[in-house]
């Protein structure tokens with residue numbers, strides 16, 4: 001499954017038209033890069049309007065209580081689709097636990113709100129396991145940043161998926177982010193990622209192949225020629241009669257003209273000349289020239 005790793009509503013709108021995306025992830029760095037100075041609420045609501053599935057928004061407040069309150073404010077933008085992204089450290093684990101407690105309280109009070117939590121900035125399988133134990137629905141591993149540490153990110157993804165599934169957290173989904181090149185996407189999927197969140201420019205690279213572009217160009221050029229050929233004026237028997245008349249044929253000869261057929265670029269007619277000989281009148285579609293000769 002693919003999410004789009006972007007906070008630009010225009011990109012989200014364009015790429016959701018492909019029908020391959022199931023959600024969106026944002027983070028404070030992406031927002032500051034792609035939408036400098038933009039209002040967060042407006043931006044996220046614009047993204048929600050042009051996408052489907054969960055939209056992850058990260059918490060940035062400095063204390064656990066403030067983060068939990070921040071989560072509730074963000075969540076109120078769309079109770080069903082907002083996914084709260086909690087960075088994983090000791091504070092983050094507390095926030096996840098706090099949010100789950102609040103969620104239970106709401107459900108007891110009669111509101112059936114279910115909160116989605118995406119535990120983020122994860123570099124190790126153990127961080128992912130702790131986040132799952134605290135109550136995360138998703139754990140986000142950062143492929144490119146793990147590779148920066150000279151650690152094999154595929155190994156980390158595989159161990160994380162195995163450790164979650166082996167310890168009763170099979171439903172927790174592994175998201176792989178921090179994708180820096182097209183090849184990372186298939187490596188992440190084969191390592192066991194449930195979801196890969198892909199930046200717009202890399203998603204475009206995934207569908208592009210120079211040989212595909214060349215093949216499509218070749219097919220289109222052939223079809224243009226085909227259409228041009230179909231538009232070539234094929235002379236009718238009337239055109240042939242006119243041509244024959246301009247050559248000085250007698251009225252008797254003109255009465256004998258009949259359609260012969262077509263052979264490649266040549267359209268031919270037949271008539272009997274003034275001396276009574278069977279004669280062909282040709283029209284060359286390519287050169288658009290008429291010619292006549294006796295039938296041998």
Ligand code: E4P
Nearest residue numbers: 005025027140145177178179
């Ligand atoms: C995904 O959820 C992350 O926010 C994102 O992919 C981080 O990528 P970066 O390493 O390019 O900042």
